[in-house]
Amino acid sequence: xxxxxxxxxxxxxxxxxxxxQASGLGLAFAAVATVVWSGSFVASRALHDSVPPVQAAFWxxxxxxxxxxPFAIRETWRQRALIRAHLGYLTVASLLGITVxxxxxxxxxTSTSAGNMGMIMAASPVLMAVHERLTxxxxxxxxxxxxxxxxAGVLLLVSKGSLTLDLAPGDLWMVAAALSFAxxxxxxxxxxxxxxxxxxxxxxxVLGALMLAPxxxxxxxxxxxxxxxxxxxxxxxxxxxxxSAVAFFAWNKAISLIGxxxxxxxxxxxxxxxxxxxxxxxxxxxxxxxxxxxxxxxGGVVLGSRR
Numbered sequence: 001x002x003x004x005x006x007x008x009x010x011x012x013x014x015x016x017x018x019x020x021q022a023s024g025l026g027l028a029f030a031a032v033a034t035v036v037w038s039g040s041f042v043a044s045r046a047l048h049d050s051v052p053p054v055q056a057a058f059w060x061x062x063x064x065x066x067x068x069x070p071f072a073i074r075e076t077w078r079q080r081a082l083i084r085a086h087l088g089y090l091t092v093a094s095l096l097g098i099t100v101x102x103x104x105x106x107x108x109x110t111s112t113s114a115g116n117m118g119m120i121m122a123a124s125p126v127l128m129a130v131h132e133r134l135t136x137x138x139x140x141x142x143x144x145x146x147x148x149x150x151x152a153g154v155l156l157l158v159s160k161g162s163l164t165l166d167l168a169p170g171d172l173w174m175v176a177a178a179l180s181f182a183x184x185x186x187x188x189x190x191x192x193x194x195x196x197x198x199x200x201x202x203x204x205x206v207l208g209a210l211m212l213a214p215x216x217x218x219x220x221x222x223x224x225x226x227x228x229x230x231x232x233x234x235x236x237x238x239x240x241x242x243x244s245a246v247a248f249f250a251w252n253k254a255i256s257l258i259g260x261x262x263x264x265x266x267x268x269x270x271x272x273x274x275x276x277x278x279x280x281x282x283x284x285x286x287x288x289x290x291x292x293x294x295x296x297x298x299g300g301v302v303l304g305s306r307r
Contacts, residue, residue, distance in 0.1 A: 026257030033251035040243035041117045043235035044109035051226045053106035058216040061209040063240025072198035079199045086192050090203050097184030098208025104177035112170025120174040124182045153296030188255045201249055
């Protein structure tokens with residue numbers, strides 16, 4: 001006689017199992033995005049003296065569109081009415097996550113190290129918590145303390161440990177980039193459920209590139225173009241295919257499965273990944289002061305993410 005396991009056969013147990021699987025998948029997607037984006041900071045830094053920031057961003061999105069279009073064009077065409085209905089939302093998301101964020105990252109790469117870029121971006125989850133509070137959510141004492149600790153780490157990093165702020169321009173650009181990315185990540189929670197992931201990806205890439213086009217034209221006229229050689233094409237292909245098509249798909253998927261706060265926990269690994277990559281590829285060593293700042297930022301964001 002077969003005895004059924006009453007725990008496994010209940011709807012509640014089945015739902016819990018599915019939730020666990022979704023959670024694991026969401027964390028995996030967040031990890032993929034985090035590791036790939038860590039490499040994009042190194043790539044942006046490698047291009048700082050050869051490709052103007054706006055031109056690097058524009059070509060990144062052209063490459064990303066070419067990479068995504070074969071997989072997304074059919075779904076996007078079928079959902080063209082939904083795109084028109086949600087065009088305002090899609091435009092704001094494109095502006096924050098595509099046009100502004102990545103252009104600021106490229107600009108930061110001209111005057112600060114890849115390690116600093118990664119550590120400043122680690123404060124993004126705390127900025128997401130600020131967004132949450134401003135929209136009516138509650139942070140609590142623990143999250144507030146975590147926020148203050150992480151902000152202290154960022155201030156120490158960009159001021160180089162001085163009591164007076166002596167900010168490098170690139171550090172300020174990265175703070176602005178972190179704000180833009182946090183806003184984009186929070187906005188993802190409001191993505192219309194009926195809008196497909198690939199449709200959202202391709203549409204935001206196209207809109208973001210269109211909004212960059214005027215600035216690209218000005219950059220060409222003022223700064224001239226750049227030489228297409230392995231040292232420039234290689235990093236552009238990386239940020240266009242992997243950091244854009246692959247990482248943005250993975251991050252958007254992670255947010256849809258586990259939310260911005262939990263995905264942000266995995267994002268804390270980014271400074272470590274950037275430090276590991278920037279030393280062998282760019283020769284950027286991580287000193288004791290940066291390690292202290294990293295500990296403050298990571299400790300603050302981990303504490304700030306807990307309810």
